Amino acid sequence: MDKLKAQALQVAKEIMVKFIEGGRISPANFADYFKPIYSEVLRTISEPTPGEAARGEHEAKEQRKS
Template sequence: MDKIQAQALQVAKEIVVKFVETGRISPSNFTDHFSRIYLEVLRTISDHTPYPGAPSGASPQTSQDAD
């Protein structure tokens, strides 16, 4: 498993745990949701295209980018 896949797995786990805690996903249907969330997170962090509506070459500003 490469670094991006490991990061996607960790993020997906955190999202699913939060959804279970808030009642949006039940533990009994965890498997129905986890793989879709993981694949979407992996696709999102692997995608190097700008966010929708951004000018060419722009990317979302993160707290690390802001001074």
């Protein structure tokens, strides 16, 4: 699993825990919500920021690796 996917998984897990603690999601319907939340977090952290878009995608990928 690459670094971005691992980070997205951790963030999605934390969001789910907060929703379960707050009573907005129950353990019974966990599967209905986890995948969409994970997918959205991954999409969001994978998008280039405005500064990255100006530098170009190759340079942005190299910077994410470090």
